[in-house]
Each structure stands twice: as structure tokens, then as C-alpha cells.
Amino acid sequence: MLDESQREQLKPLVRVMQIIVGALAIGIVNFEFVALWIVMSGEDPAVNPPRMTYAAIGAAVIAFFASALLPMFLAGPMKRQIATAQAVTGAKPDLRRYVGVYQTLLIIRCAILEGAAFFCLVGFMVEHHIAGPIAATLLLLAILVQFPTLSRLESWIETELVAADQLQQLRR
Numbered sequence: 001m002l003d004e005s006q007r008e009q010l011k012p013l014v015r016v017m018q019i020i021v022g023a024l025a026i027g028i029v030n031f032e033f034v035a036l037w038i039v040m041s042g043e044d045p046a047v048n049p050p051r052m053t054y055a056a057i058g059a060a061v062i063a064f065f066a067s068a069l070l071p072m073f074l075a076g077p078m079k080r081q082i083a084t085a086q087a088v089t090g091a092k093p094d095l096r097r098y099v100g101v102y103q104t105l106l107i108i109r110c111a112i113l114e115g116a117a118f119f120c121l122v123g124f125m126v127e128h129h130i131a132g133p134i135a136a137t138l139l140l141l142a143i144l145v146q147f148p149t150l151s152r153l154e155s156w157i158e159t160e161l162v163a164a165d166q167l168q169q170l171r172r
Contacts, residue, residue, distance in 0.1 A: 002154055006095055010153055013099045017106055017148040024110045028117045028140045032133055035121040039128050053132050056116070056123035060135040063116030064142060070112065071105040078104070083164035093164065098157045102148075109146060113139045 002010075078101045086093055117139040124132030 002095075002158065007150065007154065009095060010099065010150060010157075013096070013103070014148050014150050014153050017103050017153075020103075020107060021110055021143065021147050024114045025140055025143050028114060028121075028136060028143070031118060031121050032136055032140075035125045035133065038125055044128050045126070050123070050127040050129040050131075053120075053123040053127050053129040056120040057131055057135050059119050060116045060139055063112045063139065067109040067112040067142070071108050074108065075101065075105055079160060079163070080167075082160075083167050086164060087168045093161055095157060098160055099153065101160075102153060102156055106146060106148060110143050113143050117143075 082094070082097045082101065085097075117136040120132040120136040120139070122132075123129065124136075
């Protein structure tokens with residue numbers, strides 16, 4: 001369990017992550033409005049079948065799964081490095097290093113989703129198929145679900161501290 005001074009140390013770091021995720025989400029929302037405005041003010045291109053939209057939907061599905069799986073593969077080595085350094089030095093856990101891992105993984109997840117959302121919206125602008133903004137909105141929701149909070153970060157760090165402690169005990 002984190003003490004109050006550690007929790008206070010985490011608050012500004014969570015704020016930074018909230019700003020990053022919020023900016024990524026607002027970028028999608030802004031571009032979605034631009035795409036809708038462009039499509040509504042133009043004529044229907046009658047692209048049949050909408051190949052770009054289909055490709056964008058495929059990319060959205062792949063991005064959804066990649067945003068969950070890729071950070072898991074990247075997290076292992078990062079967390080092991082922190083645990084090893086802690087075991088070697090015997091020092092108290094450095095929360096900033098754990099926050100750095102959390103933030104890196106969060107940005108990777110959100111950036112993957114954001115890129116696919118933009119692809120869906122470009123497909124919509126070109127082909128005017130409604131599936132594009134629907135998929136982009138779903139990807140936006142997937143980003144917003146990950147919005148960082150102090151309690152979410154604390155819980156993640158506490159889980160990682162327990163795992164690091166268990167790893168340290170196994171090495172003894």
C-alpha cells in the first residue's frame with residue numbers, strides 16, 4: 001500500500017498522463033468533425049465497394065488487439081529491469097520508474113488506437129461510408145476507457161511492487 005507522500009508524488013504525474021490521453025482523444029474528435037463537415041458539404045463519390053473503408057475497419061480491428069497485446073510484450077523487459085535494479089541495490093522502490101513504464105505503455109496503446117481512428121476517418125472522407133466514423137468513435141471510446149486516474153495508477157504500481165517483491169524472494 002502506498003503512503004500519503006507517495007500518493008502526493010504521483011498526482012502531478014497522473015495529470016501529465018491525463019493531458020496526453022485527453023489530447024489524443026480531442027484530436028480524434030476534432031478530425032471527426034472536420035471529416036463530417038467535408039463529407040456533408042460535398043457530393044457522394046459513389047465508390048463501390050468502399051475498399052479504403054474496409055481496409056480501415058480491418059486496421060481498426062488489428063489496432064484494437066495490437067493495443068492490448070503489444071504493451072504486454074514490451075512491459076515484461078521494462079518491469080524486469082526495474083525489479084533487477086531494485087534487487088541489486090536493495091533500495092526502496094523508485095515509483096517514478098514504475099510511472100514511466102505505465103506512461104510509456106499507455107501512450108503506445110492510445111497512439112495505436114488513434115492512428116487507426118484517423119485512418120477510418122480518412123476513409124470516410126474519401127468514400128463517404130458511415131462505417132468509418134462509427135469505427136473511429138469506437139476506437140475513441142477504447143482510448144477514453146484507459147483514461148488514467150490516481151487510483152488506477154496506484155493499483156497498477158502496487159501490483160507491480162508485489163510482483164517485484166515476489167521475484168526478489170524467488171532469487172534468494
